[in-house]
Amino acid sequence: MSDIASIPAQTRERAGKGPARATRRAGLVPGVIYGAKKDPLMITLDPRDVIKGLKTGSFLATIYELNVNGKKERVLPRDVQFDPVTDNAIHVDFLRVSAATSVTVQVPVQFLNEEEAPGLKRGGLLNIVRHDIEMTCRADAIPNQIEVDLTGLDIGDSVHISMITLPDGVEPTITDRDFTVATIAAPTVAVEEEAEAEAAEGEGEGDAEETEEKTGEDGESEG
Numbered sequence: 001m002s003d004i005a006s007i008p009a010q011t012r013e014r015a016g017k018g019p020a021r022a023t024r025r026a027g028l029v030p031g032v033i034y035g036a037k038k039d040p041l042m043i044t045l046d047p048r049d050v051i052k053g054l055k056t057g058s059f060l061a062t063i064y065e066l067n068v069n070g071k072k073e074r075v076l077p078r079d080v081q082f083d084p085v086t087d088n089a090i091h092v093d094f095l096r097v098s099a100a101t102s103v104t105v106q107v108p109v110q111f112l113n114e115e116e117a118p119g120l121k122r123g124g125l126l127n128i129v130r131h132d133i134e135m136t137c138r139a140d141a142i143p144n145q146i147e148v149d150l151t152g153l154d155i156g157d158s159v160h161i162s163m164i165t166l167p168d169g170v171e172p173t174i175t176d177r178d179f180t181v182a183t184i185a186a187p188t189v190a191v192e193e194e195a196e197a198e199a200a201e202g203e204g205e206g207d208a209e210e211t212e213e214k215t216g217e218d219g220e221s222e223g
């Protein structure tokens with residue numbers, strides 16, 4: 001796991017929809033820290049810090065250190081609520097964690113060595129079944145990503161979870177089957193385009209025949 005990022009935060013005295021709306025009107029994002037058998041702590045965050053975290057694509061799988069009025073809280077983001085109109089973050093829930101805390105997180109999948117996959121070289125398509133995988137692990141051992149090596153894969157090949165080397169202590173939550181993460185599919189797009197071209201050509205020939213028949217009929221009536 002990479003170095004823990006620090007985010008400044010401030011406490012807010014009241015919970016509820018009214019105070020939360022007032023916080024948002026002030027240009028801040030309301031949030032709450034809970035867990036570890038402690039009372040929930042209401043906080044406010046700078047929206048720029050939330051946006052920066054969200055842009056990483058792994059915000060909900062990253063441990064942060066919230067500096068709340070000078071007191072540090074190690075947390076894992078668990079939920080982000082968004083405005084349905086503006087899509088801005090309007091509330092963030094954080095779970096207090098320690099090194100020994102077991103957590104369930106969505107870890108993004110990173111595909112490597114596409115240039116070493118014969119199937120992709122021959123025009124095959126990488127069909128990603130799972131862009132992220134739900135994992136359980138200790139809070140201090142959350143991987144930044146799960147790496148999938150595509151070396152040697154040909155058209156029709158599949159990548160199953162059993163084929164991926166996971167870090168120690170990291171396990172998928174799905175344990176009852178060897179689920180598929182990605183496949184190398186045949187280049188169907190080219191085939192579909194060729195079929196469409198043939199169909200258009202056939203329609204053109206039909207129009208030509210119809211024109212010839214009509215011309216013949218007109219010629220007979222004039223005679």
